[in-house]
Amino acid sequence: MKLPLVFFPNRAVAGRFNQKLDSIGNIKSDGRPILGLDARNLLEILLEVDEQAFFVPAHIWTPWFSLLGPKSGFDSIEACFEDLSDYIFAVETGLSSDPEMNWRVSQLDRMTLISNSDAHSPAKLGREANIFNTELDYQSIKKAIAAGDGKSFAGTIEFYPEQGKYHFDGHRKCKVRLDSRETRNNGGLCPVCGNTLTLGVSYRVEMLADRKPHHQPENAVPFFKLVPLVDILAEIYQVGPGSKKVLGGYEKALKTLGPEFSILKELDAAAINQAGIPFLAEALMRMRSGDIHIHGGYDGEFGVVKIFSPDEREKLSGQPLLFQVGTSTNVKQKDQIPDPKSPPDETAPDHKIYEDIKKT
16 A cells, blocks of 8 residues: 555654654655555554554555555455554545545545645645644644544545546556446457556446445535646646746736635636636636536546637637626536447446456
């Protein structure tokens, strides 16, 4: 299992934990230390250091070796942590899944579903986040996460999971992207080269799901799906998200309109138009309603957001900065696999089929 998130009440406790790990392996190598240690044993070490520390499995569905990933060897939290399973009260969903996907797996009902950004990529901080309504001290935050009641822990801000780079199945070398139905039909193999596909988060959720899509548990905590502003600007300008044009537009938007979350979630079209960025208000209204297209991510490739068709872009370019809030209908997000031959299954795949794929 990949290293989890570990939380400590103070730096002294963190230091003692690091000393323990340093006696087992090299934790200073590259910021992502690799330890020959079972996850259960790592949790045991954490609790021995300080019982106020806590442990959250990170991006639990992601290939290759996350807690419930297709190569982990575990189908449940209990199988992984055994007698210490009760100390796990939260899991991180990762970029390629959202709470609604996790709600299909009843064994996760007792878990608080949290979302975090990559600490190793400062520009990407906040693209997923947790919303707290509590004092910002260690014990209050721990208590809020443990409760997961929608009050002190008020919800999460999420990527659209299709944007995540492991949402669908696929083979990047052959530029093959498949949904779980197509993967099963191909026996888990790339239809181009015949090699084993990288099974994505969507497939693995289907494998462990015991509920149909769109199920919502009684204790469900709210969540908000957003597209990062740089990705929206990349679609508007028709260039890469790391280009100078996008970064210039990003700085202009922040300087004129304020913090990114406010731009993405709160400002109305009239306020957004003050930035003087054509199409931005309309793009944000569509994003908020889910009226967008995403060419889904697979096998390490991030998904690509598409908001405007060429015809729409041409039409809108004739009426700059006049986009109205009410013009976007609340359209449910569309299936991102091109030209599906039939609707995706609403039931989990046959276990034997999945076991046969794992053997290939």
